[in-house]
Amino acid sequence: PRPRVPFRSTPAKQYALVVPDAQIGYSRGRNETLTPYHDRRAIDVCIQAAQMLGDSLAFIVFCGDMLDCAESTRTFSRPASTQRTTWPAILEWRWIMERFRMAAPHAACYWLAGNHEQRINRVLTDAAPELGDLPPADDAKGPPLLSMERLCGLDSIDVHYLGPYGSKEGELFHPWGIRFHHGQKVGAKGGQSVSKNLADA
Numbered sequence: 485p486r487p488r489v490p491f492r493s494t495p496a497k498q499y500a501l502v503v504p505d506a507q508i509g510y511s512r513g514r515n516e517t518l519t520p521y522h523d524r525r526a527i528d529v530c531i532q533a534a535q536m537l538g539d540s541l542a543f544i545v546f547c548g549d550m551l552d553c554a555e556s557t558r559t560f561s562r563p564a565s566t567q568r569t570t571w572p573a574i575l576e577w578r579w580i581m582e583r584f585r586m587a588a589p590h591a592a593c594y595w596l597a598g599n600h601e602q603r604i605n606r607v608l609t610d611a612a613p614e615l616g617d618l619p620p621a622d623d624a625k626g627p628p629l630l631s632m633e634r635l636c637g638l639d640s641i642d643v644h645y646l647g648p649y650g651s652k653e654g655e656l657f658h659p660w661g662i663r664f665h666h667g668q669k670v671g672a673k674g675g676q677s678v679s680k681n682l683a684d685a
Contacts, residue, residue, distance in 0.1 A: 485640035489589040491542075498542035501588075502664070503530045507600060508577045509552025511570040518572055521552055527580060534587035541588040545656060548598025548649070548666030551577055556603040570604075578636050585641045597647030597654045598666040600634055605648065672674070 506527055510518040534541055551573055554566040584593065608616035608630060617628050627633035633645045647654045655665040669680040 485637070486585050486589065486590065487640065488576060491539075491590050495540045495542070499537045499538050499540050500543040500545060500658070500660070500662075501530070501534055501537065501541060501591075502545045502547055503527075503550075504547035504666075505549040505598070506546075506556050506577075506580075507549050507552040508580070509573045511565040512569055513565060520571070521554075521578075531580070531583050531587055534584055534591070537588070539545035539590060541591045543658070544584055544588060544591045544593045545658075546581075546593070546595040546643075547592050547664060548596045548654075549600040549673070550595060550598070551601055553600050553603040556607045558678070574635055581636070581638075581641055581643055585643075593641075593643040594656050594664075595632070595638070595643055595645045596664060596666050597632070597645065597649040599649055600667075601647070602649040604630070604632075 493531045506522050509521040511521065512518055534544065552571075553560065553570060555568070555570045557566075561616075581593070584591075605616060615630060618630070619626055620629050620634075627645075631637070631645070632647070636643075638645055648655055649666060650668055655663060657663055667677065667681045669677065669684070671680055
């Protein structure tokens with residue numbers, strides 16, 4: 485784990501890197517082999533971009549649905565191949581965030597809640613509401629035990645989780661005058677998702 489290293493001096497040019505919808509998850513085969521849903525090569529390109537921007541990279545925004553959480557969905561049937569896949573996905577996503585932190589030690593990192601991350605919260609709310617908001621005994625004012633912050637150990641790498649999904653708290657209003665959020669409307673054709681969300685802005 486590496487925490488953020490603040491800038492010694494503000495760079496003349498500052499850049500933001502936006503990484504949306506990695507949907508990290510797996511399908512588990514009958515022989516227990518895990519096959520990733522996500523595109524590791526595309527994620528590697530993003531990490532290389534962070535390395536290239538170097539000390540000028542001031543912000544990284546993970547714009548929601550970074551985890552797929554297929555095991556926790558309630559909107560469609562869950563096949564056996566989704567069972568016991570949440571933990572491996574969390575481990576890989578944590579490892580990827582560590583790579584981003586190493587590539588961009590000065591960047592402020594934000595992870596916005598998406599509808600896929602919300603799946604875990606929905607399962608907890610339905611099954612055992614008291615567990616969803618239960619904090620650890622040594623940090624009563626901190627994030628709940630089963631929150632994304634705790635599950636992914638975000639404090640140790642200085643990644644800020646903004647949620648819940650669909651709320652103002654789940655959005656990032658950037659100091660540069662830019663609003664980042666996961667969005668709640670999807671279009672069937674290219675450009676339609678953007679236009680639908682812009683219409684609500």
